[in-house]
Amino acid sequence: MSNNNDIRHRFEQAFMPNYGVPPVALARGEGTRVWDVDGRQYLDFVGGIAVSSLGHAHPAxxxxxxxxxxxxxxxxxxxxxxxxxxxxxxxxxxxxxxxxxxxxxxxxxxxxxxxxxxxxxxxxxxxxxxxxxxxxxxxxxxxxxxxxxxxxxxxxxxxxxxxxxxxxxxxxxxxxxxxxxxxxxxxxxxxxxxxxxxxxxxxxxxxxxxxxxxxxxxxxxxxxxxxxxxxxxxxxxxxxxxxxxxxxxxxxxxxxxxxxxxxxxxxxxxxxxxxxxxxxxxxxxxxxxxxxxxxxxLDLDHVKAAGARLRSGLEAIDHPLLKGVRGRGLWLATVLSEPRSAEVQRAAAAAGFLVNALQPDAVRLAPPLVVTDGEIDALVAAFPAILTEAAQ
The missing domain is CATH 3.40.640.10 (Type I PLP-dependent aspartate aminotransferase-like (Major domain))
Incomplete structure (x- = not known):
């Protein structure tokens, strides 16, 4: 299989430029985890833009x-x-x-x-x-x-x-x-x-x-x-x-x-x-x-509990770049004090998490609705360092 740089180059040559060139070429997924063509693993907190409700390759x-x-x-x-x-x-x-x-x-x-x-x-x-x-x-x-x-x-x-x-x-x-x-x-x-x-x-x-x-x-x-x-x-x-x-x-x-x-x-x-x-x-x-x-x-009780856990975890972070959190359920935006969402997205990917720079000052989190407590806690634990990297 082609590597990430090669497939991005081929994409740029073959497709209209309306998407630019996305930064990561994904090869497969399982649950809330995806792997790129170079074999790097990520926790998916984009969910195909709130699409992958049951995650990736759900047996049902x-x-x-x-x-x-x-x-x-x-x-x-x-x-x-x-x-x-x-x-x-x-x-x-x-x-x-x-x-x-x-x-x-x-x-x-x-x-x-x-x-x-x-x-x-x-x-x-x-x-x-x-x-x-x-x-x-x-x-x-x-x-x-x-x-x-x-x-x-x-x-x-x-x-x-x-x-x-x-x-x-x-x-x-x-x-x-x-x-x-x-x-x-x-x-x-x-x-x-x-x-x-x-x-x-x-x-x-x-x-x-x-x-x-x-x-x-x-x-x-x-x-x-x-x-x-x-x-x-x-x-x-x-x-x-x-x-x-x-x-x-x-x-x-x-x-x-x-x-x-x-x-x-x-x-x-x-x-x-x-x-x-x-x-x-x-x-x-x-x-x-x-x-x-x-x-x-779909388990709505799980979505409510997981959404509350993700929100409370993010709201507990004390960082100068994090201004607040808004949204409902497992559909949240971290609101930034500066327009650095693209930098947050890049830093998150480097740390093994996929998030979405939705607006210059807002990062969208819309993970699969089957995301686990452990996966939520992993993102929350990593987020302060992601924000610090993005702020530099």
Whole structure:
């Protein structure tokens, strides 16, 4: 097998430069541990960006995917298969509310489905604009990017096909002022992921629900990163005691296999007519089998306990570069006093830990949801030295 430097060079020659050149070429994984092509071992506290819910090579996931791919791997949407029906039923059961499901391949596709649902509603009702949050992230396709409030990745691809008005995240007064009877929908993340794992103030999401109810706007909860146990609940919005009109899922749902879901509740679940939307690969039998295995083997009590242990351990660290810790469950950001997250990521990798420089002053920790107490304690013990190295 090629070494790390060689494969990075080949990557640079073969791929478009939108990712730059990632620093590590991974070869295999087991549980929460991964190995690069040079044989170096790391504890994975990135989890494929909150995707690898059961870790790497989990026996149940391997068995479910292997069994399904040996049975039938693809049907298209011209035919039914039971795994997709089982998955839709399972998701609705966990949500505890009547709804309808559309299965896609990714988070941005799930948000595209939500966007189209909302557009159909808005045009039927004569409504004209969307509201979303500053620094929110909903995907990189044009529809999802229209709703993304991050100027650095958005502005160069405009103008966009719809009017989207951005308000500060967490400011209920600004949201109320922006949402009128002409608003189609409000798109919000229950915790902003790519902005730096930023939770909302208490009561903000319930206020958003009330504002939408009062004006007739749809409320769309983008839980691409926050759902499927990541925060200690099946869905992050459940902790805040509200139900959106439309919910989008992806990332951790497939445990590493590509799958997304858009779920409409009540009237929003029946807005699409036959032919309004589709996906050749959406609801693929292998991806659905993987998702069912994830739902069967996640332990929410473990996630809550492990998340509390990780947070308390990090909060106990007294270091001038560590300003604080924020997030929920096993989805945290260490907030830095200086913009040195890239240096923290490099120092952590040198020490045998994979973390993610999410924002200049925020480092994301999203380990597999099966991470052990010992693995958490190992990161916490190593983190002061990592911060010292990064500060130099």
């Amino acid at each position: 996931l391997v068995e479910a995917v292997s069994r399904q791919v040996a049975t039938i791997a693809h049907t298209s949407n011209l035919f039914l298969h039971e795994p997709e029906v089982l998955l839709a039923e399972r998701l609705l059961g966990l949500l505890g509310a009547p709804g309808r499901v559309f299965l896609a391949n990714s988070g941005t596709e799930a948000n595209e489905a939500a966007y189209k649902l909302a557009l159909k509603y808005g045009r039927r009702e004569g409504r004209g604009y969307f509201v979303a949050a500053e620094n929110g992230f909903h995907g990189r396709t044009i529809g999802a990017l229209s709703l993304t409030g991050k100027q650095s990745i958005r502005d160069q691809f405009g103008p966009f096909p719809v009017d989207v008005r951005f308000v500060p995240y967490g400011d209920a007064s600004a949201l109320k002022e922006a949402v009128s009877g002409d608003c189609i929908a409000v798109f919000l993340e229950p915790t902003q992921g790519e902005a730096g794992v930023v939770p909302p103030p208490d009561g903000y999401l319930v206020a958003a629900r009330e504002i939408c109810d009062a004006t007739g706007a749809l409320l769309v909860a983008d839980e691409i990163q926050s759902a499927i146990g990541r925060t200690g609940h099946w869905f992050a919005h459940q902790a805040d005691g509200f139900l959106p009109d439309i919910l989008t899922l992806a990332k951790g749902l497939g445990g590493g296999l590509p799958i997304g879901a858009c779920i409409g509740f009540g009237e929003a679940g029946t807005l699409f007519d036959k032919g309004d939307h589709g996906s050749t690969f959406g609801g693929n039998p292998v991806a659905c089998a993987a998702a069912l295995a994830v739902l069967d083997h």
